[in-house]
Amino acid sequence: MQFQFIFTIFSAVIALSTLVAASPNASSEGSSTNHLAKRKTYTGTATWYKPATEGGPHAACNGAYIDDYSRIVALNAEQYGNMNGKSKYCHKKIRIKGPKGSATATILDACPxxxxxxxxxxxxLFKKIVGDMNKGIGKIHWNFV
Structure with missing residues (x-):
């Protein structure tokens, strides 16, 4: 009788520990959500600008210095958010693919x-991803990395 009682308790403990181990926790849900956000691909048009002469050498993100050789992008106004402030996307790395090739860049500016x-x-970046600057525009796909 006592053996049966101990066996029943032991079985209950095993069953409960299995349920606890299988339940999701907050940290695994958060990392899963981040992973899914990184996999989302955006489609749009690439244009080019010269920060030194068009818009100024200080980026919208904290006024960081940028030039024509910086591997940075200006994010569209809708995704950037408040054009008078720092976007939640500032300093995020993205991977951009276009007709000529692909490259990794950092979001540091805004494109109104x-x-x-x-x-x-x-x-x-435009030369590497789209190609000829005389085209002026090109279709792109990009995602967060």
């Missing part, structure tokens, strides 16, 4: 005239 999904690239 760009539509959702669009990016304004520095010349060094």
């Amino acid at each position: 005239g760009c539509s959702y999904g669009d990016l304004d690239l520095t010349p060094v």
Whole structure:
């Protein structure tokens, strides 16, 4: 009788520990959500600008210094958010793919005239991703890394 009681308690403890181990916790849900956000691909148009002469050498994100050779992008106004403040996307790395190739860049600026999904690239990035600067625009796909 006592053996049966101990066996029943032992079985209950095993069953409960299995349920606890299988339940999701907050940290695993958060990392799963971040992982899914990183996999989302945005589609848009790439344009180019020269920060030194068009918009100024200080980025919208904390006034960081940028130039025509910086591997940075200006994010479209809709995704950037408040154009008078720092976006939640400032300093985030993205991977951009276009007809000529792909590159990794950092969001440091804002593009008031760009539509959702669009990016304004520095010349060094535009040449690598789209190609000929005389085209002026190119279709792109990008995601957070």
